[in-house]
Amino acid sequence: MIRGLLVAGNEKLSAGVFHFDIPAVQTCPGRSSLCESRCYATKGRFVFPQVLERLEWNYTRSKRSDFTDRMVDELYRKGILLMRWHVAGDVFSPNYARKMLEIIGRSPHCTFWFYTRSWRVPTIFPIIKSMSIMPNCKVWLSADAETGYPPDIPDTCRVAFMQTEEGEDTEEADLVFLDRPLRKLSLPMLNKVCPTETVAGKERGTSCATCKVCWS
Numbered sequence: 001m002i003r004g005l006l007v008a009g010n011e012k013l014s015a016g017v018f019h020f021d022i023p024a025v026q027t028c029p030g031r032s033s034l035c036e037s038r039c040y041a042t043k044g045r046f047v048f049p050q051v052l053e054r055l056e057w058n059y060t061r062s063k064r065s066d067f068t069d070r071m072v073d074e075l076y077r078k079g080i081l082l083m084r085w086h087v088a089g090d091v092f093s094p095n096y097a098r099k100m101l102e103i104i105g106r107s108p109h110c111t112f113w114f115y116t117r118s119w120r121v122p123t124i125f126p127i128i129k130s131m132s133i134m135p136n137c138k139v140w141l142s143a144d145a146e147t148g149y150p151p152d153i154p155d156t157c158r159v160a161f162m163q164t165e166e167g168e169d170t171e172e173a174d175l176v177f178l179d180r181p182l183r184k185l186s187l188p189m190l191n192k193v194c195p196t197e198t199v200a201g202k203e204r205g206t207s208c209a210t211c212k213v214c215w216s
């Protein structure tokens with residue numbers, strides 16, 4: 001049996017959403033020291049040997065010349081309608097960004113979304129902008145207190161802010177992800193917080209498939 005590049009989603013994404021992941025930190029050229037220190041993809045299940053092996057395997061595959069064809073074929077054959085790039089990892093090079101762009105363009109039946117700090121890399125950001133104008137792709141520029149907000153936010157991109165301390169400026173953010181210790185506090189801007197991180201959203205059993213904020 002041929003090993004697939006894509007994996008069905010977890011409880012947060014929902015099983016109907018597929019994702020493609022690569023090793024965190026080493027594939028994150030736009031990372032800040034703050035996001036690296038809080039990164040969920042460097043702990044928990046992400047450090048299980050079988051998960052580490054899969055991330056490395058995917059990374060190797062992503063650098064091969066047949067990656068684009070293989071991904072397009074798998075998305076089509078499995079009838080995947082929703083795909084999230086990079087639960088772990090990020091847009092690591094201009095060449096990889098161009099492959100993502102081609103995959104999105106050749107897979108019009110599927111809706112894609114991703115969050116990225118690679119807007120901080122001048123050779124990658126123009127290709128991220130190109131992805132953001134594709135009708136079947138939603139792009140989120142990730143920010144935190146260390147990166148600040150992107151100086152150039154295209155109309156086709158939105159901003160996701162990782163809040164790590166109470167009182168940080170979330171005014172310009174379209175969406176807020178709370179660092180784990182903040183999730184226990186009653187912060188005033190809950191309408192911008194990902195519902196999987198709020199008590200009400202958890203009680204309802206919200207997933208990315210039902211929430212739709214990031215991909216619709």
Ligand code: SF4
Nearest residue numbers: 194207208211213214
């Ligand atoms: S805001 Fe909604 S779609 Fe976005 S990550 Fe949270 S649950 Fe998923």
